[in-house]
Amino acid sequence: MLIVADENIPQVKNAFGDFGEVKLFHGRSITKKDLIDADALLVRSITRVDKNLLEGTKVKFVATATIGTDHIDKDYLNKAGIKFADAAGCNAYSVAEYVICSLTEVFLRNGKDFRNSTIGIVGYGNIGTKVEAFAKALGFDTVLNDPPLKRKTSNSKFKSLEEALVCDVVTFHVPLNKGGLDNTVHLLNEENINKIKDGSLLINSSRGAVVDNQALKKVLMKNKRFNAVLDVWENEPSIDRELLEITDIATPHIAGYSYEGKLNSTLFIYNKFCEYSGVEKKWKPEYLPLNNNIIKPIQTDSNAELLKNILNNIYDINDDSIVLKKGLKLSEEEFSRYFDDLRKNYRIRREFFNYKIDGSSLTGEQAAILKSLRFEII
Numbered sequence: 001m002l003i004v005a006d007e008n009i010p011q012v013k014n015a016f017g018d019f020g021e022v023k024l025f026h027g028r029s030i031t032k033k034d035l036i037d038a039d040a041l042l043v044r045s046i047t048r049v050d051k052n053l054l055e056g057t058k059v060k061f062v063a064t065a066t067i068g069t070d071h072i073d074k075d076y077l078n079k080a081g082i083k084f085a086d087a088a089g090c091n092a093y094s095v096a097e098y099v100i101c102s103l104t105e106v107f108l109r110n111g112k113d114f115r116n117s118t119i120g121i122v123g124y125g126n127i128g129t130k131v132e133a134f135a136k137a138l139g140f141d142t143v144l145n146d147p148p149l150k151r152k153t154s155n156s157k158f159k160s161l162e163e164a165l166v167c168d169v170v171t172f173h174v175p176l177n178k179g180g181l182d183n184t185v186h187l188l189n190e191e192n193i194n195k196i197k198d199g200s201l202l203i204n205s206s207r208g209a210v211v212d213n214q215a216l217k218k219v220l221m222k223n224k225r226f227n228a229v230l231d232v233w234e235n236e237p238s239i240d241r242e243l244l245e246i247t248d249i250a251t252p253h254i255a256g257y258s259y260e261g262k263l264n265s266t267l268f269i270y271n272k273f274c275e276y277s278g279v280e281k282k283w284k285p286e287y288l289p290l291n292n293n294i295i296k297p298i299q300t301d302s303n304a305e306l307l308k309n310i311l312n313n314i315y316d317i318n319d320d321s322i323v324l325k326k327g328l329k330l331s332e333e334e335f336s337r338y339f340d341d342l343r344k345n346y347r348i349r350r351e352f353f354n355y356k357i358d359g360s361s362l363t364g365e366q367a368a369i370l371k372s373l374r375f376e377i378i
Contacts, residue, residue, distance in 0.1 A: 004034055005042035008344055009065045010262045012042060015270045015283045028340070035059055042269060043071075045253075046236075046340075051076045061276055065265035067091065067126065067256070068207055070176035085272035089126040091261030093351055093374070095173070095205050096130035098255035100138075100373065101317040102229040103169050104307050106201050106248060110227070112168075114303055115139040120164030122187070123173035123206065124149055131171060137372030138303065143167050148182055161187070165195040169203065176207035190215040198225045205255035208232040208239075217243040231255040237339035241328055251320040252342040260351045263287065290354045294378070299361040306366055310357065310375075315349050 001020030005012045006027040013022045025034060027046040032053055035041060040061040043049060049062055050073035063085040064072060077084045107114065119135045121128045124146040132142050143164050150158035164170060165188075177184045188202075189212040196202060204211045213234040220228060220243070229249040233239035236253060244250050256262075263285035274281045298309045311317075327338040353374040359367050367377050 001039045002037055003040045003042065004030065004038045006030070006044045006047060006065070008044055009042055009266055009269075011266055011285055014286070015266050016040075016042070016273070018282075019273075019277070032057060040273065045071055047071060049073060049077075051080075054080065054082065061085075061273060063087075063269035063272060065090070065269050068175060070178070070207060083276050085269055085276070087265040087268035090264035090268045091256030091258065092126040092130050093353075094258035094261035094349075095127045095255045096134055097258070097315075097352055097373075098205055098231065098251075098317070099131050099171055099203055100134050100307075101311055101315055102203050102249055103201060104304055104311060105317055106227050106229065108304050108308050109248075110199070112304075113139075116141070117169065118143060118167035119169040119171065120145065120167035121171055121173065122146075122161065122164050123175075124158070125173065128173040131173065134373055135169075137369050138307075140169070162192070162195060165192060166197055167200065168197075169201045170196060171203040172206045172210050174206050174210060176209055185209050186212040186215075188212060188216070190218075193219055196226050201227045201229065203229045205229075205231040208234040208236060208253075213240050213243055217246070220246045237336040238332060239335075239339065241332075241335065244325065245328055249317055249321045250324050251317070252324050252339050254320060254343060254346050257343070257346050257349065258351045259288070259348050288348070290350055293354055294356045294358060296358040297361065303366060303369060306362075307369075307373075310355075310370075314352070314355060 003016050003020060003022045005022055005024055007024040008027060016022050027044050030047050035054065035057040038057060038059050041049065041059050043064050045066045045068055048071050059082060061083045062077060065087050067086065067088045067090065069086050072084065074084060117140050119140045120143045121131050122145045124144050132144065135142055143159050144157055145161050145164040146158055174184045174187065187210050193215050216228065217240060224246065227248045230247050231251045232253050267285055270283055271281050295310055295313045297306055300306050324342060327335045330338055356376045356378045357370055359377040371377055
């Protein structure tokens, strides 16, 4: 069996090696020629998989080691009898933790408190549910928006998009649906972006086109009345660098790139390939041990200061933003390569559950908050 895979899928050769030969390629460079004799194709988000790529090849199984599937023509795969699998849920905690890191940083900068603040969560799937749990632990009141779930459940807890947009934090966790009843292309657009109130925080870690980048740039350049954190961008890797420059925190599509999240993505598609092939699931990811994982936090009455102090020992989101913005001095062609290289060579970032917090200086409330964020209190 011949399996063609994106070189950025971690441990992919170890996982799929027992099935046959695994050939690795840069995700943007995979062509039909590479797939003529391939039995399976494993990609991430940067490979467009459609009729143009697959017609005339032997490929009968396609998997994406991502939660998003807008780069996959699923209708074509279905018509062509090609089995498809994704890794939905693999990095949900990673993205939720990214959101917590973002809002902690911005709230501290602005001298704001978590308590009695509101967060509008647009999209209530694998990630949105975890963001809600984390946000509630910090003291936020949550406003949930998910029209498909609203129709399915008739649950009154799901509110309108307009109600979500007027919260202190607005965070997007929807798939990119191009058209139809639940279209999410430019879900935040020139018509509704002014509903975001002064002093609030916008976070997009879903898909770049969910937020109209030109409308956002226009608002921020005219009157920067709210904060913006962007991990995803339209036209990656050739993103709008004027928007990059004025974004408070800007990262290169790495919100879901925790060490555990990336390994989970490989495990998820491996398990689905085993089910497709009718073979026993044997492979498990090889996790690096984490040393020096005990953190003694500062003593403070501010939960935001406490959390930021802990996060400084784990993941300072500013580091990723600073590195990406260093690319502003590059040419457009150089920047595109720079953006991709930052993703390919991304540092190891471990999820919260790996860390033990010395609880000797914590209040009972603070210990409960940190436990809800999956830290271990010792």
